[in-house]
Amino acid sequence: xxxxxxxxxxxKEIEGKGVTLVAVSKTKPVxxxxxxxxxxxxxxxxxxxxxxxxxxxxxxxxxxxxxIGHLQSNKVKYIAPFVSLIHSVDSLKLLQEINxxxxxxxxxxxxxxxxxxxxxxxxxxxxxxxxxxxxxxxxLEKLPNVRIVGLMGMTTLTxxxxxxxxxxxKLCEFFKELRPQKADRSEFSTLSMGMSGDYAIAIDEGSxxxxxxxxxxxxxxxxx
Ligand SMILES: *Cc1c(COP(=O)(O)O)cnc(C)c1O
Numbered sequence: 001x002x003x004x005x006x007x008x009x010x011x012k013e014i015e016g017k018g019v020t021l022v023a024v025s026k027t028k029p030v031x032x033x034x035x036x037x038x039x040x041x042x043x044x045x046x047x048x049x050x051x052x053x054x055x056x057x058x059x060x061x062x063x064x065x066x067x068i069g070h071l072q073s074n075k076v077k078y079i080a081p082f083v084s085l086i087h088s089v090d091s092l093k094l095l096q097e098i099n100x101x102x103x104x105x106x107x108x109x110x111x112x113x114x115x116x117x118x119x120x121x122x123x124x125x126x127x128x129x130x131x132x133x134x135x136x137x138x139x140l141e142k143l144p145n146v147r148i149v150g151l152m153g154m155t156t157l158t159x160x161x162x163x164x165x166x167x168x169x170k171l172c173e174f175f176k177e178l179r180p181q182k183a184d185r186s187e188f189s190t191l192s193m194g195m196s197g198d199y200a201i202a203i204d205e206g207s208x209x210x211x212x213x214x215x216x217x218x219x220x221x222x223x224x
Contacts, residue, residue, distance in 0.1 A: 003032060004039040006216045010199075014210070019203055022066050024195075024213030026051065027220045030058050036216075037063065045087070045211050049075040056082055068152075068211055070124055073097040077104075085110045087152040087192050087211070090126050092134055095146055102145035110149045112192050115174065117167045118156040125153065128174055135178065150190030150208070151175050155198060164198050165205060172206035 010021055024045040025033050033044060033055065042062060046052035047069025056065055064084040071086065073094055079086075080101035089095050089111045102109040113134060116125030126134075133139065135148065153171040155164045175191045194202025196215035203210065214220065 002218075003035045003216060004041075007036055007039070007041050010210075010212060010215065013200075014203065017203060018208055020190075020209045022068070022192075022209060022211045023216050024068065024211050025055070025217060026069075026213065027222065028217045030055055032217055033059065043084075045213075049078050052083075053078050066211075076101045080107070080109065081105050083109060085112065085149070085190075087112045088114045088124070089148075090114050090124060092130070092139070095134065095143060099143040099146045108145050108147050110147050110187075112150050112152040112190060113148060114152045114154075115171055117153040117171050119163070119167075120156045131174075131178075147187060149187050150192065151178075152192035154193075154195070161201065165201050168193055168198075168202050168205035168207070175206070 007021070007023065014021060020043070022043050022045040023036060023041060026047050037060065043064045043066065045066040045068045046055065049071070052065060052067060065082060066085045066087060067079055067083050068087045070090070071088055071094060076097045080098070086098065086109065089098070095111065098109055098111060113131050114125040115131055116127055140148070151171060151174070153167070155167040158164065171193060172191060179188055190209050191207055192209040192211060193207045194210040196212050199207070199210040199212060
């Protein structure tokens, strides 16, 4: 019950702001997701391929599944038949594989390019230069079965609100820079940024999609 209340609370906060909520359900059992589903919520985010595949199999087929974690090329084939949006495309090579698997499944798969915005050293995401390279018409023409619908970014893990705001602002500026160039492709409209601890700041700075886990489902316990 608390799960549904948490979702309703966040939905109320984002009402009228043009922001979509993705409930990040990683590590949580199907029963918890079903509580949300039975209350009418059907958009979940997962970051492990096997877990996503298992949950997709176990749950109703009208759910919108988002993949938000680091994706290895050799695992794309498992999620390509059903995934709604891949938030975490971090290389051209990965995008090419998604295009290949989407073609096999007769689908066009929506993707976000994950941009590296944090100051800390992390392997996830690409630079703005790499992103521009991918968005070139010549590159995209060879990838007809993927549709780049926007960008995703994660900030430095810090309590420094000014730092977080700065990083979100930077990503949003880049997003806005790209949009006019893609005026013919109105689908470039998603800016996925903001998690449990920082989604209010992210929305302030232009987010259109927030990925909220612990604030809905409670903290996660990871087994070592
Ligand atoms: C786990 C995760 C989230 C959600 O994190 P919370 O702090 O629990 O809201 C969002 N985005 C990504 C990419 C994640 O891996």
